[in-house]
Amino acid sequence: MAFSSLEFVFLFLPAMLAAYYITPPKVRGVTMLLGSLFFYWWGVRSNPWMLGLLLVLMAWTYGAGVVMVYHRAWARTILVLSWTVLFGTLLFFKYMGLFAESPLPLPAGISFYTFTMAAYLADVARRKGPADWNPLRFANGVLLFPKLLSGPITPLTSVRRPCCRVSNFNLDLREFIWGLGLKLLLADQLGGLWRQLGNIGYESVSAPLAWLGLVAFSLQLYFDFYGYSKMAVGVGHMLGYHLPENFDHPYASRTMTEFWRRWHITLGAWFRDYVYIPLGGSRCSSGQHIRNLLIVWICTGLWHGSTLNYLLWGLSLFGLIVLEKRWTGAFFQRHGILCRLYMIPACLLTWMLFAIPDLHQLWTFAGRLFTEYSWSAPDFQRHLQQYGGYLAAGILLATPYPERLWRRLQRTAFGTIVLVIIFWAAAYAMAAGQNDPFLYFSF
Template sequence: MVFSSLEFIFIFLPAFMAVYALTPSRYKNAILFLGSIIFYSMGVLNNPIYIMLFLLTILFNFIIGEFIYYKRRSAKAWLTLGIIFNFWWLVFFKYSGFFLTNANALLRTHMTVKDIILPIGISFYTFQNVSYIIDVYRRKTRSEQSLVNYGAYISMFPQLIAGPIVTYGTVAEQLKKRQHTPRKIENGLKTFTIGLGYKVLIANQLGGLWRDVANIGYESISSKLAWMGIIAYSFQLYFDFMGYSYMAMGLGQMMAFDIPKNFDYPYLSVTMTEFWRRWHITLGSWFRENIYIPLGGNRKGTQKTVRNFLIVWLFTGLWHGASWNFVLWGLVLFGLIMLERFVIGDFLNKYRIVGHLYMFLVIPLTWLLFAITDFHELGIYFRRLLPFLPQKTYAVMADDYVKYWGIYRKFFIAGIVFSTRIPEMIYKKIKGSPFCAILLLAVFWGCVYCMYKGMNDPFLYFRF
């Protein structure tokens, strides 16, 4: 069950909010915990063992947090045990097939590689559990005394499946005491509707062009259509994930939680370094706080700084997927960020128009590595983007882009406009007006119509 589904909007959410609203404040976390487990269970009905695994990780990390906080002499050992426990499950489910496949290729063996279904949200809830026990170890927060509160924190359904990655310290006080008001519910509904619009009315529609390009075959598209396709994918990925994050923030507001912002208009960046400070902010913060800084950050000289960046970007690539294209993607981003840090960054920041042109080319090319996992297909598409490279002979309709531009141009325009701050500035001015309410109602029912007609897709980040 996803947020952009009729089942969630018209069945689960109203039922949950009705029970939540009628429950006394001291029991609201218990209802949130129970409701979130029901929400998660509906996504893993075919693999009920994953529900037990999820509950086990909650219980284990709650206990480990207590040992770390109260057993100071052995705190490091308990922290190590907790980290191994959490990452063992992530490595097993997400990377065992990848490791065995590559071991077979390297050693020329035939070890069995079973298709292991990745538990929904495991990358996100693993990082939250680990951040909690690390923060307790560092004395940035005390351990949570209530298993119900901790369970509500980890399982909170607005951010359970695809983030944002919420640190315990961000919501610790809100778990114990938060103020529920009609204004927060109203603002939450508005934020949720905006996110739903990003997902259903922009991301899903532009995703149609990316599917059309794949159905045609990368070898049979023109260079112009290839660029249209990868730009469409770039917009789809952005509005898909940002839309989810907005919906998570809106749902959090409805329950009086402040879920952190995950995007800050990354497509306005002039460098890749700036882009990754604005994109998936909570993931970047997790890697910075738990890998980059503990390795020494930039405090131990240039060589170790470069090494630390390399480690972070290798982990970032692998976190997104157990495939070599994600490793390559992480390495390319590392290379670009080092190039900017030591050579061209100051120039791009000074001459921002040049920076925007640079990013207009770089963003789609890096997302291409992200989008296509097969290296042969990746090579075909890359040559299509750069027609001056050697090409094999394929039947290509020279004006194919004309047809698809006619179909998708309004969604491209929407993608460009909503990648800027202009809509946000307008929204802030009209937020309290009847016109804004009418506009958001139109967006909501437009989304409902699209979902009813089957014009909907799962969130792209669910696979990570």
């Protein structure tokens, strides 16, 4: 069930909030579990085996955590075996398409809940977190519906029970509506420009339109996932659960290293804590440090998809980050204008690798970027007129300044009017079937 659907906004969410707060506090965990199970089942009801798979992996993880406590000498072995089961299952579904003509669909949320359970077992094995003996509390930590399908990826200890007071329900609702608007009224509209390039054929687009399309895709991906994350955080807070922010204005970054500290923050933190630091992090020789970065970025690319373009995308980011750490990073941090001249093409060209799975099409599109330029090209002018307003809004909202202004205005009457307009415009888009699936659902 997508957050940007009529059934979620007008049926499930109001019913869930009402049921949760009508229920006595001591049994709200049961209400949350039942609501989360229904939320997931509704989304996969045409493939109910996905729910069965999730429950089996949860049972394995719960049992492994308990056994680790009883048999500390076997904790490392149990961890290796459990990670093999969890990541083996993830890799099986992600890469089945390379070997099977009719692969099974990717289970909803598997990339996210696998990382949640793997982190839990690693923390128990290393005694950095307690094993949860309460199956209800453990299940809620994994299944909590605001973060189940696309994160944020959070430690189970932070979401097994409500941990924040619901004193700002009004602000949390506003955050949800703001995220809904970013998704439906901005990201989905920008996605229309990128889709049109595919319909035209990459070999037929002019160079200015190709660059314009990359700008549109870069903004679409950001506002699609950022909007989802804002909705997830808002719903979590409405229920008393603290979920971390996943983005911190990444397009305001001066280097690619900084960009990836600000983009999908919880995924980066997971790879840092469970891959990069255990390998030695930066506290090792230069060669080992580069090796550690290479492993992290290969894993990041493979986490996003099974096609070769994701591996190339991860390797390109690895190359840029190594260059920054060894030579260029300090220079760009000191020179604001030059860092923008570097980051704009760096972001666009790496997102190009991310956006186009077919390598032949990718090569064709890359070639169009550097053909003869004509800013008066009819296709460029036509699409700029059609999408220029959305692009301008996206570029502006990708900077920190509008959010700072919005924090001041959202409690005012003017802010309330703006949110009401956003909500009903988003509702109209949902009713008209203009709500595209969240892009990160495919990962």
